[in-house]
Amino acid sequence: xRVVISGAGAAGVACANILLAAGISDVVVLDxxxxxxxxxxxxxxxxxxxxxxxxxxxRTGGAAEALAGADVFLGVSAGxxxxxxxxxxxxNSIVFALSNPDPEIHPDVARKYAAIVATGxxxxxxxxxxxxxxxxxxRGALDVRAIRITPA
Numbered sequence: 001x002r003v004v005i006s007g008a009g010a011a012g013v014a015c016a017n018i019l020l021a022a023g024i025s026d027v028v029v030l031d032x033x034x035x036x037x038x039x040x041x042x043x044x045x046x047x048x049x050x051x052x053x054x055x056x057x058x059r060t061g062g063a064a065e066a067l068a069g070a071d072v073f074l075g076v077s078a079g080x081x082x083x084x085x086x087x088x089x090x091x092n093s094i095v096f097a098l099s100n101p102d103p104e105i106h107p108d109v110a111r112k113y114a115a116i117v118a119t120g121x122x123x124x125x126x127x128x129x130x131x132x133x134x135x136x137x138x139r140g141a142l143d144v145r146a147i148r149i150t151p152a
Contacts (some may be wrong), residue, residue, distance in 0.1 A: 001024055001026065001071050001072065002026040002027075002028065002030070002050065002069070002070045002071050002072070002090075003019055003024055003026065003027050003070070003071065003072040003073075003074060004027075004028045004029075004030065004032055004063075004066045004067055004070045004072065004073050004134070005019075005027065005028070005029045005075075005076065006030045006063070006073070006074070006075045006076065006077045006091055006104055006121070007029075007030070007031070007075065007076035007077030007079065007099075008029050008030070008031035008036050008047055008050065009076070009077070010073045011076040012014075012031075013029075013046060013050060014039050014092065015074055015076060016048075016050060016053075016054060016122075017151075018151075019122060019152070020053060020054070020095055023136075024048065025056060026056055026057065027054045027055070027110070028054060028055050028059055028066045028070070028081065029050055029054050029055070029065055030063055030077070030079075030118070031064070031077075032059055032077075032079065033064040034060070034063075034064065035055060035059050035060055035061055035062065035066050036050055036051050036054065036055065037051055037055050037058065037059065037060050038052065038055075038058075039060060041149075063079075063081060063085055064085055064088070066106070067081070067085045067087075067088055067089055068088045069089065070089050070090060070093065071089070071090045071093055071094065071113075072093065072094045072095075072096070073086065073089065073093070073094070073095045073097070073104075074096045074097065074098070074100045075095075075096065075097040075098055075099055075103065075104035075105075076098050076099065077099060077104065078099055078102075079099075079104060080105070081097070081104045081105045083105065083109050083112075083113075086105055086109070086110050086113050086114065087112075087113045089113065089114070090116040092114075093113065093114045093115065094114060094115065094116040094117075095107075095110040095114040095117045095118075096117075096118050096119075096128060097111075097117070097118075097119050097120075098118075098119060098120035098128065098129070099120065100120050100121055100129075101121065103119045103120065103124075107119050107124050107125070109124070113124045130152060137149070
């Protein structure tokens with residue numbers, strides 16, 4: 001399973017960490033300059049660490065190189081992904097275009113190629129947004145009088 005994350009900010013890094021911890025070993029992260037990879041000299045310390053833990057295939061380039069044959073696209077950036085790049089993904093792919101207010105690709109376009117499509121917007125079908133989890137997480141923390149919330 002190859003997952004491509006568009007966005008190397010707080011959300012993208014957190015998503016990469018969760019996926020890696022869950023056992024997804026082939027995660028490729030894109031920032032505004034392309035694939036976050038060890039050969040880049042313009043990476044921040046956070047992205048340098050991310051490059052060391054992701055992209056096991058050593059891909060370089062941009063969104064086209066990252067998405068070719070990919071199984072999952074997870075968009076948490078303000079960037080746009082052209083239709084032809086979604087079309088180049090693996091058959092029965094998954095597209096989570098979560099940017100708000102404008103997803104990386106419109107769900108109607110992504111649906112032409114992907115088996116599962118979701119966005120972060122409540123006015124589109126299949127909304128997946130972190131705000132949906134907050135009430136339960138906070139209620140649980142309050143109920144057990146947690147003093148901190150950790151990844152574990």
